[in-house]
Amino acid sequence: MLSFTAVKIQRNFELIISNFKERNDIMKMIVCVSEDFGIGNNGDLLFSLPPDMKFFRETTLGKVVVMGRGTLDSFPGGKALKNRTNVVLTRDVNFERENTEVFNTKEDILQYVSRFDSDDVYIIGGAQIYELFRDVCDEALVTKVYKSVPCDAYFFDIDKDPDWHLADCGERLNHEGTEFAFCRYTRV
Numbered sequence: 001m002l003s004f005t006a007v008k009i010q011r012n013f014e015l016i017i018s019n020f021k022e023r024n025d026i027m028k029m030i031v032c033v034s035e036d037f038g039i040g041n042n043g044d045l046l047f048s049l050p051p052d053m054k055f056f057r058e059t060t061l062g063k064v065v066v067m068g069r070g071t072l073d074s075f076p077g078g079k080a081l082k083n084r085t086n087v088v089l090t091r092d093v094n095f096e097r098e099n100t101e102v103f104n105t106k107e108d109i110l111q112y113v114s115r116f117d118s119d120d121v122y123i124i125g126g127a128q129i130y131e132l133f134r135d136v137c138d139e140a141l142v143t144k145v146y147k148s149v150p151c152d153a154y155f156f157d158i159d160k161d162p163d164w165h166l167a168d169c170g171e172r173l174n175h176e177g178t179e180f181a182f183c184r185y186t187r188v
């Protein structure tokens with residue numbers, strides 16, 4: 001049985017989530033996936049695709065980026081992304097990293113980001129964080145790479161999820177033999 005405090009925390013959390021939904025104060029996800037929705041392997045990205053990196057940089061510059069500690073560690077030197085507000089989720093209560101805002105719960109992150117315009121808040125991964133925050137997102141910017149490669153971290157199969165709808169998908173592009181497309185999904 002849940003204690004009185006646990007019930008109170010749970011109610012508080014549900015209230016924050018429902019306030020988010022009512023206010024349309026909902027965030028976006030940005031992700032690059034392989035053909036089978038793989039996103040990473042051994043702590044690294046699957047692809048080094050300059051046009052996608054440019055798209056990611058231009059989309060998130062000056063914005064708030066929410067990530068898991070795993071994704072922060074995957075950046076060069078484990079350093080925060082420049083010119084963005086870096087928000088990191090970890091269970092480690094002593095975790096500190098330069099130029100990051102660190103939180104230990106989803107609830108605390110939702111509270112923190114509510115001070116920003118929701119259009120300016122991007123969930124940038126990885127797998128655990130997409131899974132945890134997908135219910136408070138109403139848009140997903142998905143770069144689809146038409147390749148299948150070994151991976152150990154996945155995004156959900158958004159094409160099969162009835163909650164999501166492919167709003168638009170650009171033409172297939174080609175960078176040095178790698179075919180990809182920039183797609184945008186919205187919540188149904």
Ligand SMILES: NC(=O)c1ccc[n+]([C@@H]2O[C@H](COP(=O)([O-])OP(=O)(O)OC[C@H]3O[C@@H](n4cnc5c(N)ncnc54)[C@H](OP(=O)(O)O)[C@@H]3O)[C@@H](O)[C@H]2O)c1
Nearest residue numbers: 031032040043044045068070071090091125126127128129
């Ligand atoms: N293709 C893409 O667009 C893309 C984007 C981002 C990342 N990636 C890839 O995805 C992989 C990383 O994904 P990942 O799932 O392993 O890691 P992640 O989601 O980035 O971070 C996982 C960490 O977040 C913290 N966490 C998760 N749930 C939590 C909760 N409920 N409360 C508090 N803290 C929580 C934990 O940190 P602690 O262990 O510190 O407690 C956990 O280890 C890498 O391969 C990366 O390159 C790909």
